[in-house]
Amino acid sequence: MSKCWDAVIIGGGVHGCSLAYHLASQGLRPLVLERSYLASGGTGRSAAGVRHQFGTEVNCLLAIENIRAFERIQEELDYPWDIEFQQGGYLLIAYSEGQLGQFQENVALQQRLGIDSVMLSPEETLRLVPELNPEGVLGASYCAKDGHVNPFHLTWAYARAAERLGATIRQYCPVISITGDDRGVRGVVTPDGTIECPNVVVAAGPWGPSLVEPLGLEVPLYSERHQIMVTEPVERFLDPMILCFDDGTYWKQTPHGSVIMGIGDPMELKGLFMSSSWSFLEEAALRISSHMPSTLGLRVVRQWAGLYDITPDSQAIIGPTPVEGLYLDLGWSGHGLQFAPSVGRILAQLISGQEPFIPVDALGLDRFQTGRLIPEPACV
Ligand SMILES: Cc1cc2nc3c(=O)[nH]c(=O)nc-3n(C[C@H](O)[C@H](O)[C@H](O)COP(=O)(O)OP(=O)(O)OC[C@H]3O[C@@H](n4cnc5c(N)ncnc54)[C@H](O)[C@@H]3O)c2cc1C
Secondary structure, three states, X not given: OOOOOOEEEEOOOHHHHHHHHHHHHOOOOEEEEOOOOOOOOOHHHOOOEEOOOOOOHHHHHXXXXXXXXXXXXXXXXXXXXXXXXXXXXXXXXXXXXXXXHHHHHHHHHHHHOOOOEEEEOHHHHHHHOOOOOOOOOOEEEEEOOOEEOOHHHHHHXXXXXXXXXXXXXXXXXXXXXXXXXXXXXXXXXXXXXXXXXOOEEEOOHHHHHHHHHHHOOOOOOEEEEEEEEEEOOOOOOOOOEEEEOOOOEEEEEOOOOOEEEEEOOOOOOEOOOOOOOHHHHHHHHHHHHHHOHHHOXXXXXXXXXEEEEEXXXXXXXXXXXXXXOEEEEEOOOXXXXXXXXXXXXXXXXXXXXXXXXXXXXXXXXXXXXHOOOOOOOOOO
16 A cells, blocks of 8 residues: 555544644645545534533633634635534523532633623523423523534534545555554554554544553543434524533534434443434433423434543543654543544644644643643533
């Protein structure tokens, strides 16, 4: 096989494709290897919510850049179909005093960093979404510039733009192993042969840790199943995406009118299980219809499951590793899709020897050795 790649990216999710686009934009030649089809992992299974409203400085700074990028992405990537980025707002509702206090802290941080998020009283929350059941609503955090996107179109848009700029994307080509030793990478092994390359980026989601373990790298990350479903399309009744951390529910109405609903459940299966369950349907329908009774009559047309890849502080691991030429982009829990624009750009800068436009040292793998964890409070 050819030896002329500047970087091999393992994983054709939204992160792998965004990175390929940003590397190719700099004149480098990336190769994306995806063992299945593009967006077949967490990306295509996601609710694809996009928000500024995080509770750590690094995530808020990245989020500002993500949303700036989403606002111009259709033109930037010159994609012929609608990526469906809609800024209908994102409403995070508090049902407990603890959560309300956390939102107040988060919003103070967000506002200090220039984000237009606000706290809403119960009355303001209900004015924004009159269909909500008022029972138990203590208030909410809201940002009108947040929203959601179509995860498949987003990934394909990056992939097509990357290919136009000289990147190569191979689907149905699994990486069997990474070659090299604890001093540096040499390339990857695929069923079609070995590919030599000075830089390898592992953007393989929950499957990433087992790829780097033979090189002596321990990545503290576990996988957890998360389930989600979609209804038939109905007349538009909901602009903001809604999330309730207190019981892990979230829902949004897509531009076609279907409603996507999911729940995070601490009792969910851990490991690489992606089957769906009946109990999820019942539980999600029960919880979400209690928040919004108007969803009660909606007919579900499909359900599926995906994996969260979760680190001890629920923060991603991005950047270089002690193995020269080996980079990680893993551990995105349930909020990684929206970070693809900024993180793809940052990793491309790091790989090409530039200063990242936002420092991400805090998200390095070494934090698990130094103990400098930065827990993200605003995730499901
Ligand atoms: C139910 C659910 C809801 C979510 N909701 C949101 C949301 O609202 N907002 C948000 O921002 N995020 C959300 N997420 C999280 C988001 O989907 C992920 O964080 C994000 O898609 C991660 O993208 P990725 O490219 O890093 O990984 P993935 O999309 O998982 O891509 C990794 C790819 O690597 C491939 N791969 C693995 N091993 C190999 C190998 N050996 N060789 C080659 N290829 C390999 C896989 O096939 C996969 O396609 C949600 C996730 C789930 C499951």
